[in-house]
Amino acid sequence: MSIKAILWDFGGVLTTSPFEAFNRYETDHGMPKDFIRGINATNPDHNAWAQFESSNIGIEEFDAKFAAESAAQGYRIQGRQVVDLLSGHLRPRMVETLKRCKANFQVACITNNVKSGAGPGMARNAERAEQMAAVMELFDVVVESSVEGIRKPNPRIYELTCQRLGVAPSAVVFLDDLGVNLKPARALGMHTIKVLSETQAIEDLSAVTGLAL
Numbered sequence: 056m057s058i059k060a061i062l063w064d065f066g067g068v069l070t071t072s073p074f075e076a077f078n079r080y081e082t083d084h085g086m087p088k089d090f091i092r093g094i095n096a097t098n099p100d101h102n103a104w105a106q107f108e109s110s111n112i113g114i115e116e117f118d119a120k121f122a123a124e125s126a127a128q129g130y131r132i133q134g135r136q137v138v139d140l141l142s143g144h145l146r147p148r149m150v151e152t153l154k155r156c157k158a159n160f161q162v163a164c165i166t167n168n169v170k171s172g173a174g175p176g177m178a179r180n181a182e183r184a185e186q187m188a189a190v191m192e193l194f195d196v197v198v199e200s201s202v203e204g205i206r207k208p209n210p211r212i213y214e215l216t217c218q219r220l221g222v223a224p225s226a227v228v229f230l231d232d233l234g235v236n237l238k239p240a241r242a243l244g245m246h247t248i249k250v251l252s253e254t255q256a257i258e259d260l261s262a263v264t265g266l267a268l
Contacts, residue, residue, distance in 0.1 A: 059161060060220050061156045061161070061162050062240075063163070063165070063194075063229075065168070068232055068256070069149050070145055072143060077092060077140055080140055086130050091137060093128065094121070094132075103124055108167045108200045109206050114138070117169075121137060144183075148253050149253055149256070155266060163194055167206045168200060168201050196219045208239045217243075227240075227245045227246070230248045231248075248263070
């Protein structure tokens with residue numbers, strides 16, 4: 056395999072997973088584990104979350120729509136509360152791995168995000184936003200769902216990223232923490248890595264690229 060580019064998801068790959076924050080919130084409020092993920096997985100192409108990430112609705116409408124969707128499933132959660140849970144912490148080892156990859160390949164970020172927060176990575180304060188912005192500057196190309204109006208797992212967002220990099224999907228390695236986002240990338244010919252942990256992801260990436268990471 057001739058690798059020319061490494062494609063990275065942001066949240067849950069370069070940062071800790073927001074799902075961890077979701078689970079803590081659920082525990083603190085007596086909700087079933089993965090309740091919030093279940094809301095986001097129901098009618099995934101047209102629900103409040105999908106519309107928000109594609110910039111079809113703003114924060115006010117998302118706040119109300121998510122509250123209605125969650126209430127229908129048994130527990131009412133305002134959409135703003137979910138947004139507040141999104142921002143994770145950077146993973147230093149993954150950031151260092153990104154830098155090493157950049158020295159050998161093109162690197163790009165493809166992320167589902169929303170027009171909320173204090174900058175890239177949906178940071179909730181200026182200091183964290185500055186840290187995330189510094190990581191974003193490492194990428195040759197950044198493709199954001201909130202800007203493009205399309206989101207993973209829509210194949211078009213992967214094709215768009217490859218076009219901007221000037222590479223074929225077969226020359227790309229893509230890291231994401233969600234299998235649903237990896238499936239269409241793999242169908243296009245990309246080599247995919249599901250990120251379960253920092254150590255596992257770095258080892259898998261080293262094996263694919265041949266780099267000592």
